[in-house]
Structure formats: structure tokens, C-alpha cells
Amino acid sequence: MRKKFVLLVLTLLLAATSQNASWAGEILEKIKETGVITAGTRKDAIPFAYINDEGEWVGYSIDVLEIIRQDIEKKLGKPIQLKLVEVTPQNRFDKVKNREIDIECASSTFTWEREEMVDFSVSYFASGTKIFRKKGSDLGTIDSLAGRRIGVIPNTTNEQAIKIQQPAAILVPIKDRNEGLEKLNNGEIEAIAGDGIVLQGLRLENGNADKFEVVPEFPYMYEAYACMIPEDESAWRGMVNYSLVKFMEGIVSDQPQQVQMYEKWFGEETGVTPYSREAINDYFQGIVDGYEWIPLISY
Incomplete structure (x- = not known):
């Protein structure tokens, strides 16, 4: 099983580093100007993104988007709002490709065919x-x-x-x-x-x-979950990847805030749908090892 996780890691690392370089940063400039990240997600993908009994949009992927929002807010030095937009398996790729949304995070998996239409972040889960x-x-x-x-x-x-x-x-x-x-x-x-x-x-x-x-x-x-963004947005993708890698570093190094978030959704006793920490730690470690370690003070 560990070998299959390693293969997934290598695939996503290759995808994340093989895109055409572009620093135009249209999406990042738009976020700077509007103060809004428009994010596509799902309403029916428990535990990743769904509507709870109180009518709130919740889930692991929603928390991941919030981590990205917080980091972008800090980097840009201004308040940033997260605007959630529902997507479906049928329309999610068009919405990203046509730049109707800045990012999609729910339960989308990487494939080489999809990579011809959109760009992918590093993976933040595997199933x-x-x-x-x-x-x-x-x-x-x-x-x-x-x-x-x-x-x-x-x-x-x-x-x-x-x-x-x-x-x-x-x-x-x-x-x-x-x-x-x-x-x-x-x-x-x-x-x-x-x-x-x-x-x-x-x-x-x-x-x-x-x-x-x-x-x-x-x-x-096996499949690797990742966020999707429009093609040729290197600066935006880099910021998204920074947030995801930092989060995964927190998991593998047992930082309380990151572990608590993971356990809320996947903990053996308290999670919505339990998923082994040992297995996900191996997966996250493989991804984190491909990047510069972010100093602990950044958490």
C-alpha cells in the first residue's frame, strides 16, 4: 500500500512542477483588487464539502480553502473573503477553465487528461x-x-x-x-x-x-485529491501549494492546530469518516519531502 502512495506522490509532484511558467498573475491581481477568492466546491461530498444540518457549508476541503484564504490574506496584507460557489462533476472543469472560479477544492482527483484543461495543486489527500x-x-x-x-x-x-x-x-x-x-x-x-x-x-x-x-x-x-486552478497562473498556484505543504508539514510534525483539523474529519474516534493517520502521514511526508521545509515559526 505504501508503494502505491509513493507513486501517487511522484505523479503529483511531477504535475505540480511541469506546468508552463507564467508570472502574469491575473488571478492574484484580481484577488488583490477585489479582496475575494471565488472558490468552487461541492454540497454533497461528505466529509470533504457538504451542507450540514444547520445549513452551513463544511468539510475538510472547506477547511483547506480557509487555510489558503488566511495565508493569502497575510501575504497580501489586506482582508480577503472566501466566496464559495457550488460545482458539480459535470461543470467543475469548465468553471475553472473559463475562469469563473479562481480555485476548485472538493474531491477532485488528478488525471493527465484533466491536466490538459486545468492546472493542479499538490495533492492534499489520497483515496x-x-x-x-x-x-x-x-x-x-x-x-x-x-x-x-x-x-x-x-x-x-x-x-x-x-x-x-x-x-x-x-x-x-x-x-x-x-x-x-x-x-x-x-x-x-x-x-x-x-x-x-x-x-x-x-x-x-x-x-x-x-x-x-x-x-x-x-x-x-488509487487516486490523489488536489485543488484545480486555471492554467498558466504560476504565482497563484505557488501560493496555494505553499499553504497546502505547510498544512501537511503540520500533520506529519504533530502540530496541534493542523492535527485537530484532520482529526475532526478523519480521526479514528472523533472523525466523520475515519482514515488512518499512519497512512496519511506516509502520503503527506512523501509530498513534503519534495519541497523546502517551512520553518515552524510560520505556523
Whole structure:
């Protein structure tokens, strides 16, 4: 498992350093002038970005955006507001490409095809494609998916993972995970394919924990989460990467503020969807090692 994390790290480091250099800084200049970062995110991606019972936009990716906002505010020396805009799997790339938003952070994963449309930050999480099934189902191994109806959101890495790993699976398009859950309950599909950590959020939502489960133990395909920004914005991307690397340094060096934020969403006992600190520390350490260490006084 550690080797797969290392491969993900190398991929994201290459992506983050192979962009065409441009210091025009249109987005950064716009943020300076307006005092606003327009950020795209999701309303249905527990625990990364969603609307809670109080109607508030919350999640790990929302906290990541807030860290970026705070650092930009400090660097620019003026108040900066974070304006959140809902995006969907269908429109997120166009919104970034057309510069309707300055950054997108939710549960988007890096691919080389996507990198031709947008630029990516360093990765700030890793997960992978699994399936969400009814308890008692025999679905689980990649072989078991052959000839079975699996719900997928079109044009996602999860859809691509199932196509590659099990081309004999019958892929049924779904608009989102909630529609997938409805189809699963109605017997129209036998499972939903998605990011394992997000599917765990779906399982824990609305009393689903006793009815459904997420399998297999290890993903069919690993994926790296990153923020997306418009192409050729090196200065803006550099500031985003600085904030993300500094945050990950805080995790691997056990800084209380950063660890508390991580544990809120992924802690074994207190998190919304538990995710091993040991595993994520290995992943973060691999990314941090590719950059200059930011002195502790910067926290």
C-alpha cells in the first residue's frame, strides 16, 4: 500500500512542477483588487464539502480553502473573503477553465487528461475507487463486478477505474450519489462506484450504516485529491501549494492546530469518516519531502 502512495506522490509532484511558467498573475491581481477568492466546491461530498444540518457549508476541503484564504490574506496584507460557489462533476472543469472560479477544492482527483484543461495543486489527500453495496451482497472483488449493474457518475475517475479494471461490468449513469442511492434501493443497480472515503460518508448519512457497506478493503484504483486552478497562473498556484505543504508539514510534525483539523474529519474516534493517520502521514511526508521545509515559526 505504501508503494502505491509513493507513486501517487511522484505523479503529483511531477504535475505540480511541469506546468508552463507564467508570472502574469491575473488571478492574484484580481484577488488583490477585489479582496475575494471565488472558490468552487461541492454540497454533497461528505466529509470533504457538504451542507450540514444547520445549513452551513463544511468539510475538510472547506477547511483547506480557509487555510489558503488566511495565508493569502497575510501575504497580501489586506482582508480577503472566501466566496464559495457550488460545482458539480459535470461543470467543475469548465468553471475553472473559463475562469469563473479562481480555485476548485472538493474531491477532485488528478488525471493527465484533466491536466490538459486545468492546472493542479499538490495533492492534499489520497483515496481510491470502491463500491457502495447493500449488506449481504456478494459484490466486492473486481471479478465479481462482471455482468453486474454498477452506478457511476459519468466522466469521473471512478467510472474510468471500473471500465479499466472490469470492462464486463454494466455501467449505469447516475447524476449524483443520492440518485445512485435511490436506484440502489429500487433495485435498478446493484452498487455505486465512487471514492471510498466519500462513500463512507454516504454510508453514515441518514441512517444508512446498518444497511450498506463499502468494499473492498483496498481500492480498485488509487487516486490523489488536489485543488484545480486555471492554467498558466504560476504565482497563484505557488501560493496555494505553499499553504497546502505547510498544512501537511503540520500533520506529519504533530502540530496541534493542523492535527485537530484532520482529526475532526478523519480521526479514528472523533472523525466523520475515519482514515488512518499512519497512512496519511506516509502520503503527506512523501509530498513534503519534495519541497523546502517551512520553518515552524510560520505556523
